[in-house]
Amino acid sequence: GAGVSQTPSNKVTEKGKYVELRCDPISGHTALYWYRQSLGQGPEFLIYFQGTGAADDSGLPNDRFFAVRPEGSVSTLKIQRTERGDSAVYLCASSLMGSPLHFGNGTRLTVT
Amino acid sequence: DAKTTQPNSMESNEEEPVHLPCNHSTISGTDYIHWYRQLPSQGPEYVIHGLTSNVNNRMASLAIAEDRKSSTLILHRATLRDAAVYYCILSPYSGGGADGLTFGKGTHLIIQP
DSSP, X not given: OXXXXXXXXXXXXXXXXXXXXXXXXXXXXXXXXXXEEOTTSOOEEEEEEETTEEEEOTTOOSTTEEEEOTTSSOEEEEESSOOGGGOEEEEEEEEOTTSOOEEOOXXXXXXX | OOOOBOOSEEEEETTSOXXXXXXXXXXXXXXEEEEEEEOTTXXXXXXXXXXXXXXXXXXXXXXEXXXXXXXXXXESSOOGGGOXXXXXXXXXXXXXXXXXXXXXXXXXXXXXX
């Protein structure tokens, strides 16, 4: 069956611009997670949704980062006023409660 | 959060067994031990998880020490496709749960043909 889909796979933007990254989870998965991965590091937790609500957003680095999941399925990670330090691979995962996480292949964001 | 310690890298030969160690001396009694792996240019992939007893599945085996302060992921016959970064993660949840999972740097497994 279809896995977690993330679009775009690559995004290049200029410093100061706004970007949106999309995640299509596995159908029926109630939990959705966003992670960020810098080169040579493990994935770093950003935010967790259970249904439509953000159950834990403690990993968002600052108020330039925001994520939504309005209908409990697709999620969008939004980054305002991008900075070069935001360059990373942004990973999305989904799961049923109590089950392993299924990850997408990520969006590689490059801020020039 | 309880932390894990893994070697930065390991090397093995194709078609031989691989034993990937993980130390977690501060594990709590309710923490599950999860293993994920990340192939190049892909997102992490679930491998196996366990609580107290050894576990087997089609991908690997998980051997958990009796005091639960360490565990070993066993790939019975490594192939070139097993070359990846392997993460050992502790979580109070059997699945993702709140906060998801906290990844460290993992072990970079290199497989020689």
